[in-house]
Amino acid sequence: MQKKIRLLSLLVLVSMSVPASLGWAAEDPKKQAELLEKIEKLERQINELTALKLQRQALPVKREQCMKAVGVESYCTCVVEKLPARVDYKQFVHILLTPAAELGYDKMATEQKQDVDATLVAWAKCVDYKGPQGSGIIETIMQRDTLF
Secondary structure (H helix, E strand, C coil): CHHHHHHHHHHHHHHHHHHHHHHHHHHCHHHHHHHHHHHHHHHHHHHHHHHHHHHHHHHHHHHHHHHHHCCCHHHHHHHHHHCCCCCCHHHHHHHHHCCHHHHCHHHCCHHHHHHHHHHHHHHHHHCCCCCCCCCCHHHHHHHCCCCC
16 A cells, blocks of 8 residues: 555656746747757757767778778778778678669669769779879779770
């Protein structure tokens, strides 16, 4: 019986405090907006830190994959640091060697397209690619479905 009384007292207390807290929020929308803004900012910071942590954890694996395939330390270091967190070295090579239509680029979600674009940018920034003399290599690359 005593437990029932305590439980009932607790329920009454909670039912009285919830409307009071809702009333506080309704009375001061400016404070509520500031609090929501701070919460959103913290959530963004947490997401950014989580992404950075994941990227740093993936760097050794990506580097090892690149070194096994290419064996050029400066190139691998550059590519690995510039690749999006969700793209490993195997995917990097696949993206580079597969024509856009075959990749299904047009049907990809925005996030996937951004990863593909960032992958191509990483390649362009890190590789020392020399095409045929007088070919306007940059223009040629930009007109192709694939970089190779």
